[in-house]
Amino acid sequence: MDIEIRSGCPINLTMEVLGDRWSLVIIRDIMFGNRRHFREILTQSEEGIASNILAARLKRLLSYGLISKLDDPSHSQKSIYSLTEASIQLVPMFAMIGAWGRRHLPVSEDLSIRAELLEEGGQPLWDEFMEDLRRIHVEDPIGGANGSVKSPVLARLTAAFLEVRARMDTAAG
Amino acid sequence: MDIEIRSGCPINLTMEVLGDRWSLVIIRDIMFGNRRHFREILTQSEEGIASNILAARLKRLLSYGLISKLDDPSHSQKSIYSLTEASIQLVPMFAMIGAWGRRHLPVSEDLSIRAELLEEGGQPLWDEFMEDLRRIHVEDPIGGANGSVKSPVLARLTAAFLEVRARMDTAAG
DNA sequence: TCCATCTGATTGCATTTTGAAACTGGTTGT
DNA sequence: ACAACCAGTTTCAAAATGCAATCAGATGGA
Numbered sequence: 001m002d003i004e005i006r007s008g009c010p011i012n013l014t015m016e017v018l019g020d021r022w023s024l025v026i027i028r029d030i031m032f033g034n035r036r037h038f039r040e041i042l043t044q045s046e047e048g049i050a051s052n053i054l055a056a057r058l059k060r061l062l063s064y065g066l067i068s069k070l071d072d073p074s075h076s077q078k079s080i081y082s083l084t085e086a087s088i089q090l091v092p093m094f095a096m097i098g099a100w101g102r103r104h105l106p107v108s109e110d111l112s113i114r115a116e117l118l119e120e121g122g123q124p125l126w127d128e129f130m131e132d133l134r135r136i137h138v139e140d141p142i143g144g145a146n147g148s149v150k151s152p153v154l155a156r157l158t159a160a161f162l163e164v165r166a167r168m169d170t171a172a173g
Numbered sequence: 174m175d176i177e178i179r180s181g182c183p184i185n186l187t188m189e190v191l192g193d194r195w196s197l198v199i200i201r202d203i204m205f206g207n208r209r210h211f212r213e214i215l216t217q218s219e220e221g222i223a224s225n226i227l228a229a230r231l232k233r234l235l236s237y238g239l240i241s242k243l244d245d246p247s248h249s250q251k252s253i254y255s256l257t258e259a260s261i262q263l264v265p266m267f268a269m270i271g272a273w274g275r276r277h278l279p280v281s282e283d284l285s286i287r288a289e290l291l292e293e294g295g296q297p298l299w300d301e302f303m304e305d306l307r308r309i310h311v312e313d314p315i316g317g318a319n320g321s322v323k324s325p326v327l328a329r330l331t332a333a334f335l336e337v338r339a340r341m342d343t344a345a346g
Numbered sequence: 347t348c349c350a351t352c353t354g355a356t357t358g359c360a361t362t363t364t365g366a367a368a369c370t371g372g373t374t375g376t
Numbered sequence: 377a378c379a380a381c382c383a384g385t386t387t388c389a390a391a392a393t394g395c396a397a398t399c400a401g402a403t404g405g406a
Binding site: 005006007008009010011012013014015016017019020021022024025028046047048086089090092093094095096097098099100101102103104105106107108111112115 | 178179180181182183184185186187188189190192193194195197198201219220221259262263265266267268269270271272273274275276277278279280281284285288
Binding site: 193194222223224225226229248249250251 | 363365367372373374
């Protein structure tokens with residue numbers, strides 16, 4: 001799992017690490033969906049990633065230090081995947097990616113409400129979110145995974161998403 | 174050149190369009206290196222992209238409206254590739270990508286000075302740069318390509334880069 | 347105990363994408 | 377005429393992707 005390093009340019013290096021179809025989508029699910037187990041990421045994601053690709057990407061992200069892996073004490077077979085400081089610092093990049101996608105691509109209303117709120121909130125919200133993520137991924141990954149430790153920002157984003165979705169369902173009959 | 178659209182999530186859609194090894198690297202060269210011809214992008218890039226991949230990516234970016242193509246009046250065989258409003262609005266994303274890469278990946282000093290300046294400058298500098306880019310890519314792509322219309326921001330970034338490189342060459346003997 | 351279920355994966359295989367190098371058909375400047 | 381240059385294309389091997397099926401070791405309920 002070695003980078004080839006074709007150049008030391010920050011943009012090039014970032015593309016060597018994250019420039020593929022799935023890496024950022026997986027980190028998105030862990031970050032915004034708080035999906036912490038293999039099966040959760042695999043089956044609850046909108047896009048339907050293949051299991052072999054997911055396994056390969058998790059291994060890769062692990063080797064780059066973008067996620068960490070921990071045994072789940074409540075289930076000897078489960079592993080808990082968590083964000084690290086490096087991936088938590090991707091929050092502003094996600095905000096920009098979401099903002100750009102919302103303006104230039106055919107996004108759906110429900111799936112873009114979180115991106116909208118994240119953009120509106122700006123740096124103060126990003127900082128608050130990153131602090132939350134440190135608590136549920138770095139300080140207490142087990143509590144963060146089983147829901148005993150929560151992120152207020154994530155709760156707000158998720159509530160807004162469910163609200164929009166409920167409204168859309170009602171409108172659709 | 175159709176997107177598959179596995180979901181309407183802004184992050185997923187952005188990855189479907191830009192989530193590959195080369196697209197952002199090519200846009201970076203056009204944006205920060207003002208490389209406007211096929212051969213310039215091909216041979217003057219740090220990373221050595223293959224010509225068939227470059228051709229395929231340019232075609233793809235063209236179909237997504239992320240670049241435009243224009244006949245060069247000074248040379249019947251040359252085409253001028255230019256940014257569009259959509260790709261100009263990637264400036265803040267590039268700033269974030271550069272900032273993250275500089276903090277978490279083994280970047281080289283010379284190639285990261287521009288990212289550092291872009292990050293320090295913040296939104297005011299990004300806005301100024303985007304205005305420059307509109308002039309040399311949208312308003313006057315021909316003048317922008319042949320150097321008769323310039324970007325002050327780009328000039329500053331390039332000067333800083335050359336300065337660092339000269340200093341490194343001196344130090345290395 | 348038995349069995350269905352769930353866990354994080356792995357395997358096989360067809361398709362697609364990538365990459366390096368050579369090559370094409372044309373243009374430009376001397 | 378001719379060398380240098382132009383934007384790509386062709387060729388072919390290697391790697392990545394995607395899908396379906398499968399795996400072995402828990403776990404939970406009857």
